[in-house]
Amino acid sequence: MAKLTRDDVLHLAQLARISLSDEEVDEFSTELSSILQYVEQLSSVDVNGLKPTNQVTGLTNVMREDVIKDYGYAPLDLLKNVPKIEDNQLRVKRMIG
Amino acid sequence: MVTWEPITDIAAKVQKGERKAVDLVEQSLAAIAEAEEYKTIIAVTADRARERARLVDTGDHQGKLAGVPFIAKDNFLTFGAETTAASNILKGFNAPYQATAIERLEAEGAICVAKANLDAFAHGSSTENSDFFTTLNPYDKTRVPGGSSGGSGAAVALGLAPFALGTDTGGSIRLPASFTGTVGYKPTYGLVSRNGVVAMASSTDTIGSLTSSVRDTALVLDVMAGKDELDSTTVDRDSASYADLHGEIKGKRIGVIKEYMGEGLQPGVREQTEAAIEEIRRAGAIIQEVSLPSLSLALAVYYIICPAEISSNLSRYDGQRYGYHYSEAVDLDESYTKARAFGFGKEAKRRIMIGTYVLSSGYYDAYYKKAQTVRTKLISEFADAFTQVDFLIGPTAPMTAFKAGENTDDPLQMYLTDIMTVAANLTGVPAISLPCGFTDGLPVGLQIIAPQCADRELLAAAASIEGVL
Numbered sequence: 001m002a003k004l005t006r007d008d009v010l011h012l013a014q015l016a017r018i019s020l021s022d023e024e025v026d027e028f029s030t031e032l033s034s035i036l037q038y039v040e041q042l043s044s045v046d047v048n049g050l051k052p053t054n055q056v057t058g059l060t061n062v063m064r065e066d067v068i069k070d071y072g073y074a075p076l077d078l079l080k081n082v083p084k085i086e087d088n089q090l091r092v093k094r095m096i097g
Numbered sequence: 098m099v100t101w102e103p104i105t106d107i108a109a110k111v112q113k114g115e116r117k118a119v120d121l122v123e124q125s126l127a128a129i130a131e132a133e134e135y136k137t138i139i140a141v142t143a144d145r146a147r148e149r150a151r152l153v154d155t156g157d158h159q160g161k162l163a164g165v166p167f168i169a170k171d172n173f174l175t176f177g178a179e180t181t182a183a184s185n186i187l188k189g190f191n192a193p194y195q196a197t198a199i200e201r202l203e204a205e206g207a208i209c210v211a212k213a214n215l216d217a218f219a220h221g222s223s224t225e226n227s228d229f230f231t232t233l234n235p236y237d238k239t240r241v242p243g244g245s246s247g248g249s250g251a252a253v254a255l256g257l258a259p260f261a262l263g264t265d266t267g268g269s270i271r272l273p274a275s276f277t278g279t280v281g282y283k284p285t286y287g288l289v290s291r292n293g294v295v296a297m298a299s300s301t302d303t304i305g306s307l308t309s310s311v312r313d314t315a316l317v318l319d320v321m322a323g324k325d326e327l328d329s330t331t332v333d334r335d336s337a338s339y340a341d342l343h344g345e346i347k348g349k350r351i352g353v354i355k356e357y358m359g360e361g362l363q364p365g366v367r368e369q370t371e372a373a374i375e376e377i378r379r380a381g382a383i384i385q386e387v388s389l390p391s392l393s394l395a396l397a398v399y400y401i402i403c404p405a406e407i408s409s410n411l412s413r414y415d416g417q418r419y420g421y422h423y424s425e426a427v428d429l430d431e432s433y434t435k436a437r438a439f440g441f442g443k444e445a446k447r448r449i450m451i452g453t454y455v456l457s458s459g460y461y462d463a464y465y466k467k468a469q470t471v472r473t474k475l476i477s478e479f480a481d482a483f484t485q486v487d488f489l490i491g492p493t494a495p496m497t498a499f500k501a502g503e504n505t506d507d508p509l510q511m512y513l514t515d516i517m518t519v520a521a522n523l524t525g526v527p528a529i530s531l532p533c534g535f536t537d538g539l540p541v542g543l544q545i546i547a548p549q550c551a552d553r554e555l556l557a558a559a560a561s562i563e564g565v566l
Contacts, residue, residue, distance in 0.1 A: 009450070016408060016453045017415070018446055019434040031508055032450055038509055039397040039455075042467050045474070052469030053476060055300050055330070056525030056549070057287045062329035071194075078193045081419035092417055093429045 002036040004029045099128045099256030104165050104313045105340075107259065108206065111153065111164035118150035118164030118208065125166035125210045128257045135233045137242075137251040138168070141211045142177030149208045160205030161320060161340075167202065168252045168261040170245075171212040172219055172295040175199050182295045183227040184217040186420045186440025196293030197325045198262065198304055205320050213248030213261055217442050218411065219269055219297045221245050222514040225505055226444040233501075235277060236539055240498040243276030243514075245269040246307060250277035253307045260308045260317055266297045267399055268494075268518025270305045271530035275493035275542020278532045279307045280563075282314045285550050286525035287332040289318070290325030298406035299330075301399075301522035311531070311560040316340045318552065337553070344557040346565070347381030350486040356392040357491030357517050357544075365536025370492045373533040373543050373566055377490075380565045387486055389478045392520055394471055399519040400512055401455050401468035407445075408452025414440060447508060472523050479524045483548045488558055492517060493530040493542030517544065527552045529559050533566050 004012075009029045013020045020028070075088050084091035101107065110116040126146070129138055146166070153164045169175055172182040174192035181187045199209060216226035224232040224247035232247045234240040235254040242251040246263030250273030253261050263270040265283035274281025282305040289304040296302060306317045319339035324331045353374060358367070378384045416422045416436025423439065426432035441449070455464035482489060494517055504511040521528035526549050533543035545562065547555035 004454075012450050012453050012457070015457065016449045017412075017430070017433040017437055018441065018449065019431075019438040020446075024443075024446070028447065028450060031447060032454065034509055035400065035447075035451055035512075036454070038512075039401050039464065039468075042394060042397050042401070042471055043463065045391075045394060045467075045471055047467070047470040047474060050470050050473045052466055053472045054469060056476070057330055057332055059287075059330065059332065064326060073193060080193060081190055083417070083422035083424070090417055093426050093432045095429045 002033060002040065004033050004036070101256060101259040101309070103310065104162065104259050104316050107165050108161055108163040111206070112159050116164065118153035119147065121164050121166055122146045122150040122208055122210060125258045128255070129211055132255045132257060135235060135251055135255060136230045137213055137232050137248040137255065137257065138211045139171045139181060139183060139214050139229060139248070140178035142175065142209055145177030146208050146210045149203070153206050153208070158204060158206040161316065162202060163206035165207045166210045166258045167207050168211045168213050168249060168258045169199060169209050170215050170249050170261070170263050172215060172264060173199055173262055174293040175209055175212065177209065178212055180212070182218050183215045183229055184440065184442065184445070185228045186414050186436070188421065190419055194293060197290040197327060198321045199293070201321050210258060213246070213252050215248055216245040216444065218295060218445050219245040219264055219266060220407070220444045220448055222272055222511055223501070223504065224248060225501065226442060228442045231501055234498045237498065239500055240539070241276070241501050243273035243498060247273045249307045250274055250279050250281065253277070253279045253309060260306050260313055262304065263307050264294060264297070264302060264304055265522065266302050267403060267522050268515045270307060271493050271518050271528060271542065271544060272514065274307055274530040276498040276540065278540030279309060280311055280314050280532070281305070281307050281530040282318065283521060283528050284318060284322065284552050285332070285527045287330050288334065288552060289321045290328040290331050292325055292327035296410040298403040299410060300402065300406060303522070311556055311563050312340070312342065314529070315342055315556045318556070339553055339556060342557045342560045344554070344561070346377060346558055346561040348383065349488065349558060350383045350385065351377060352385055352387030352482060352486035352489045354392070354489050354491040355386050355388040361495050362492065363496045366492050366495060366497060366541050369534040369536055369541040370543060374490065376565045377562055380561070385486065387482050387489060389482055391471065391475045391478050395475060395520040395523060396512065396516050398468045398471050398475065398523060399515065401464050402472065402523070404448040404452035405456050405465050406452070408449045408456065411445065411449055416440070444508070475520060476524045479526060488555065489546040491544055493544040494518070497536060497539035497541060521546055525549050527555050529555060531559055531563055531566065
């Protein structure tokens, strides 16, 4: 039965790139454990011979012509929500400390 | 509460010049202002709506929806106001383009007047997970309107516009429809393009409407449905209109879902559902009981697959390209973790964390792959059922609108409100919630489910059932 410790929660938060308060870590360790406990009812279901379903449309390999299509958007229009921009490029914080 | 004529009548009058689009827009904006206390609306798109209305009145876009005002759930990218998905992280986001569904509606003359409240990122069953405010149920202000498209449901119930758009990933159109006494439609997966709609769980996300009648629903679907090169999951439609509703319920085989009529159903909901089924029988349908044993597992399957896909889809909110930006960060990693800490509400965080867990190394097979495989079992049970009956029927939810705050302390309890709606999403089939009476003054919803791509048949059956209820 999955019981998430504080360390498990902190590890997940790190994988998901979310910083959590101490209070949230405690809360999530209880809540996530009870949700996982609920979904664990699937472990006893017999699925012998069945394949997983990833999507339900029955479509495969939807392709398009490899040509440039003009939708009429100027690059700066599409970038108008970017917090920091330089020469049509995103400015981000340094990656290596 | 304001009432609107059928959408086809409104459009016909605008086309003939008997009614003006500008007046219809003003009527809608006035109704919105008057109903402010219900908190259904995040923002109005008044300036753009008035401008569009003037265009329609001068002869542009005089299509099937000429001059018809509508309200979009705020997870549809639209011009004229911010698109926030009711989340702090998208506050201030101005869409650079519009959703395909919005473009198609506008091309036929419909006019978006406002953006409706929702549970942030459509995660929830009550609008209580909105990062901004909770919408009140028009039938009882102490209760929720359902969710996540709760603003859309309440808006239509209050007559703020003839129709509203919603999204349904696990029941988010049908549940608010049942709680607000409106008609909520979730089409076959892939029938309506999701391009330009904030993604939640991509393998079950669908787009549909909340309206006051099946005829209005069918017309709106007809305008939105069809392949879109910008959403590669869209399927082809045939050329016939979805709005031509032919056929009657007489002689149709209808299966009452045994698992939905069991324990845990509120007595009033059971009573109204059974009474509706009796009316349908009297109208000549052949009623039988059908069992789909894996339905009891559907919610567990959903609450693995859905958070998994959410954790992946919501990774795009990184505070770099749009949305909330944490400018004091010392490095890139901190700018991610702080933007997401501030920008996401509790439920988004919760679902991202569960999704991250079930997809993580060592757990993937036990949770995610297992859920996808049980999903196959569910799909084959639905296929079997549809060899015996034309439609499946049951309640939309086991309860009527609950009190605000009643389920907020226990996330699992809140998830259980989706217990009768998630199966249609997992299997991709179309489903509708129709109003079927009241219990203790609160609306009850009747759910009708059809085989994949039988949207036209479902809408025809629903229209004829609507006529006898």
